Amino acid sequence: MTRVTSESPEPPEPPEPPVASADSGPTSADAVAAGPVSRRARPAKAPLSREVIVRAGLAILDREGLDALTMRRVAKELDTGPASLYVYVAHREDLMAAMLDEALALVPLTAQGTWREQLHALVAAGVEAMGRHEGLAAVALGAIPTGDNALLVLDRMLALLKQGGVDDVTAAWAVDLLHLHMAAAAAEHSSRVSRGGDESGAVADADRRYAALPADRYPMIAALRPALFSSGDRDSWGLDVLLNGILGTPAR
Numbered sequence: 001m002t003r004v005t006s007e008s009p010e011p012p013e014p015p016e017p018p019v020a021s022a023d024s025g026p027t028s029a030d031a032v033a034a035g036p037v038s039r040r041a042r043p044a045k046a047p048l049s050r051e052v053i054v055r056a057g058l059a060i061l062d063r064e065g066l067d068a069l070t071m072r073r074v075a076k077e078l079d080t081g082p083a084s085l086y087v088y089v090a091h092r093e094d095l096m097a098a099m100l101d102e103a104l105a106l107v108p109l110t111a112q113g114t115w116r117e118q119l120h121a122l123v124a125a126g127v128e129a130m131g132r133h134e135g136l137a138a139v140a141l142g143a144i145p146t147g148d149n150a151l152l153v154l155d156r157m158l159a160l161l162k163q164g165g166v167d168d169v170t171a172a173w174a175v176d177l178l179h180l181h182m183a184a185a186a187a188e189h190s191s192r193v194s195r196g197g198d199e200s201g202a203v204a205d206a207d208r209r210y211a212a213l214p215a216d217r218y219p220m221i222a223a224l225r226p227a228l229f230s231s232g233d234r235d236s237w238g239l240d241v242l243l244n245g246i247l248g249t250p251a252r
Contacts, residue, residue, distance in 0.1 A: 048080065050088040054098045058133060061099065066135040071095070093139075100136045101147025103129045109156045115163035116243060119178075122160070123239055126153055126182045131189030138190075140183035154179070161246070170251040177242055185235050203229065 056077045061069050071092055075082040089095045106129045111121035130137040145154050157178055161171040192202075207229050215222035 048078065048084060048088065050098065052078065053085055053088055053095065054102050057095050057099050058102060061133055061135070069096075069135075096136065096139045097143070097147065099133070100130065100139045101149045103133055103136055104147070104149040104153055107149070107153055109152060115160045119157065119160045119164075119243070120236060120239060122153065122156060123178060123182050124235070127185045127189060127235065130183065130186035134190055136190065137183050137186035141180070141187065145179065164243075164247065166246060167250060170246060170249075173251045174242075174246045177246070178239075181239060181242055185238075 053074060056074050057069060060073055060077060064073075069092070071082045071085055071089075074095070075085055078085075085095075089098065104126065107122065107125045109122070111118045113121070130140060140150075145151055154175055157175045158171055161174055162168075166174060207225070210221055210225050210228065213221055221228070
């Protein structure tokens with residue numbers, strides 16, 4: 001074997017590979033080197049859970065409306081199959097109930113003021129939370145609150161009624177009325193949201209209809225039409241009517 005000394009010439013460097021131009025695209029060598037794309041190289045999907053499904057449902061509801069909210073549509077949003085969702089939610093109604101409870105998580109449970117003022121704030125916040133999503137308030141109508149956040153709102157209502165001196169049975173019956181009032185007001189608010197929030201146009205249309213009614217057939221509507229369309233905080237007034245009735249009418 002020939003021994004290389006310091007005087008021996010250095011071996012020539014290997015030639016550089018040709019540089020592909022920007023317009024030439026990948027070469028066959030590049031394709032061989034790259035190989036097929038592995039599934040492991042793709043971005044990982046977030047693991048499914050009831051919370052993830054509920055948030056996806058709310059996003060679809062707000063973006064596309066109530067009619068678009070199907071289990072198949074939610075599954076597509078999460079890049080999975082509908083069967084995978086049923087591990088976490090029993091059906092669409094169960095999903096809607098969970099979405100309602102998620103919305104109620106935004107209701108602050110404490111406020112400043114007297115027990116009555118705090119109850120007004122609690123109900124108003126509940127109406128706002130349920131009414132901002134189309135169709136959720138209808139889920140609350142006639143349903144017994146069982147979700148974690150709904151139960152927190154219910155518990156706070158009971159505490160405030162007890163602060164107002166209401167006895168146990170009256171307080172227990174009263175929260176049913178307050179829950180129905182809150183759900184109904186939220187359903188009305190939700191219908192305005194689904195119409196684009198144009199309440200003034202609907203009121204103006206109704207006012208024109210009432211103005212055209214024959215007074216001999218609808219005498220009281222004709223006489224009281226200005227009062228029927230008078231402005232004011234009707235939701236707050238309605239809640240005061242309920243509270244006054246609750247305080248003055250103990251359960252028997």
